[in-house]
Amino acid sequence: MLNLKYVFKKTFQLVITLLILSAVIFVISRLSPGDPLRSYFGDSMERMTPKQLNTARINLGLNDNIIVQYFRWLKNALKGNFGISYKYKQDVVAVIAKVYLNTLYLTVSSFIVIFTLAFLLAIICVINEGTILDRFINKMGIASSSIPVFFVALMLIMFFSVNTGILPSSGAYSYMGSEGFSDRLRHLILPVSSVVITHLWYCTHLIKSKLSDEIRKEYVLLCKVKGLSQIRIIFFHCMKNIMPAVVSVMAVFLPHLIGGSYVVEMVFSYPGLGMLGFESALYQDYNMLMVICLITGFTVVSASMIAQVINEKMDPRMKHDKIDGGKHFE
Template sequence: MKARAVARVLGKHVVMIVLMMFWLSVLVFCLSRMAPGDPLQSFYGDAVQSMSTGELEAARHRLGLDAPLWVQYEKWLSGVAQGDFGMSLKYKRPALEVAGPLIGNTLILGGAAYALVFALAIGMALICVRYEDSWIDRTLCAAGTVAFYTPAFWLGTMLVLVFSVNLHWLPGSGAYRPGMAGDVADRMRHLVLPLVVMVASHVWYYACMIRNRLLDEVRRDYVLLARSKGLGRRRVLMRHCLRNVLPGIVSLMAISVPHVLSGTYVAETVFNYPGIGLLSVSSAKYHDYNMLMLMVMLAGFLVIVSSILAQAVNEIIDSRMKGAERGGV
């Protein structure tokens, strides 16, 4: 019975993902075709300006751009079902072939930023609660607020100007030097500035929420009872309060994936970091329809899966909490 229930839940989530991805693809496909601009400019470049009307019509026919919208979508969808996302108009190569090597770069940057953001957020929240209303707490709150409201584009530009242009300490663009893709040290040097921007833009947002949850927890009756028995504030905070708010932190981490993903896209644009974020911007700019669809579907899949995961985590947490309450009664 348990295996059957798990299979039913998994099947429900798979169907939900498929339906949401389908409607996302329909929406983006229609909107991209309705946007102003000519995709032939992406494929032929400046040669489009010298083409006659007949040549333009022939070019649109060769690329399938003169067919009705529903016919274009049907052709695209049938190709996707076979693992073919079409040819990139800008790069004149299969879209998946162009995007494949860049997905790893984005996962490295996004994964490192995600881990750093929450590690520092939890650490900052614990320090603020441990030294509540002290100069340490006030300084962290002020610095975190300033960093959160500082525009990422401006901060990134300033970091490049100081550490790359003037001091020559760190590279200001790219994911690695030419031919050094396998050099871990070189990759880490290229990650420093983008990670600083991403962490600065996100860490206090989550640290503040975790801090508020911990402050609510340290004011509960069991904490006052533990303190009256002689337990230190630090011990109670680490062994009891943090453990009790940990399920909420896990849920927060699950729903934060779209937020961190958007920050990755911004960092890739600022630092010219070769990833799917930078590729998404260029595909939208040059009306590279097939590449844009691939980028949106990848991002949409990550967001939808993370949202479903967050819902599942919340359901597990709620069921355990209800079970604990019934057991206590």
Template sequence: MALALLGIFGNGENDLRAIGRLVFGIFALWGVSFLGFVLIYYSQGSVAFANVSQGMSPAMRFQIEENLNLHRPLLDQYQTWLFQVLRGDFSTSLMSGESVSSIIAERIPYTLILGGSAFVLLIFFSIILAFLSLWSSSLDRCIAFLGMGFVSLPTFSLGLLLILFLSVKWSVFPSSGASDIGMEDQISNRLLHLALPVMTLVISHLGIFTQFVRTTLIDALNQEFIQFGLARGLSLFYIYMHWVLKYALSPIVAYFSASFVSFMMGTYVVEGVFSYGGIGQTLINGLIFKDYPLVLAILLMSFASVLVVNFLADCLCAKLNQGRV
């Protein structure tokens, strides 16, 4: 399948570059898993506290960790986990005893819905606002001021501000959860719960994305073929939609794919702020209680998704560059 996708590039140099990135990605997956395991191994906390609300004696903590084979040396634990993963078994969660695969399968739809809808809206609004900033200098200053002002706020701070005003003070949207109890099947209720997390993600990234798209569009407008189109008497709308956007689309796609990592991490943080119940909240709980099978599975899945998104973006950019002036 990878070779079929590589056929999109159309020349040997790009093919070799894409293959090299895939090979690097495989080794990077191993490196991420090992580094993550080392950091979890030496971090504070213990899975023994996951299901115990009161304090426990050191002897009881040691006994629980010994029962879970956490007393073994680092390399022995990592080797056992790695061989299980290579066989397709992500083991079980140390906190709950459930299969890690089943936990991820249950909660990943929430993350995909939240992150996917927010990313699509972010792309749409950044392009619209970038075009608006080109039409009016006053709009340009206003968009830049508001956008960069919200970007300067940490994601969790912006989420808490939206909860304060739109949920606590004005009661427009619910403040947490994916749905109300007993209303899980109502799409309208789920959309209401989705509103604040999506707004947080979009607003926190919109300023930077809009400024990049604006800069790219200005670069496209400075090309000679734009003056040729104006000399032919073509309408500005036609030139913007068919020439400017087509020329700028390749760097825009490349930038959006490169920013996917920070956007995904922001999604995980937002899930924790709004108790949305997705992969992000699960990852945070796993880190707190050193549930390394669950944490490493989520890290590998996240890193693999980044590789896939960047590879597909490379394919799309190569296709767009074939028709770029």
């Protein structure tokens, strides 16, 4: 079982991190140029008198000191009230609830595909180290990781949607379709492909490096002497030993994946948190922007902490070091 003191410490760190993140986002969003009233009232704002505009700002709490605004927001947020969206005139949580699953589908699908392919490519490169195949995969990987994700997305749209019409170029499902599994899958193919193409080599290279170092250790030579095949050694010995490092890679990679997914959502007009976050920043929809940034921050920080706990389960020495303040290993 996990040490309760350690769990409390991690939970406390998570809460403090989110509080700091919320304060930073709140201040930056309020100091950014633009008027949230334009998001709230739209074109009708042009016909409002200065007195009406001032009254609207008072009603929305925008005339108060920024510190007063933040603590009022924080007090309401702790009660589960994150305010209304200035753009959609609805509760922020209700708006996010309509699209968060789309981002989850995109991110999880990309994550699974990337790490499945990364493991396979890393093993292929290690087994064929120094050969033409290894050099080809390396060069292709470096080239694909150097291309911006939005450019790859546009090229895929140009070829598969505009030129051939094989796949849809936007949305998460067909408006006139059944919105079933096959329809959602078709709309996911190009966004997921864009993320995979630009992020695959990052994970492949890190796993390959760890695996290359592991396969050069003495116990591998002993396994070969015993007559074990290279494939068996890699899958049943090396992979097991590098898994703590791979889990750390997964945690480090998550922010890159989320960032790439958000960009892809904007290119494909894919209704998710990335698209919603872009609109909230564009229209000064403060309440919406706060919640989206906090959800993203919570996901990244939590994933890092969960990865650390998994590592400690795999390697008890790490757990002992954390609990005892890093004084020694068992």
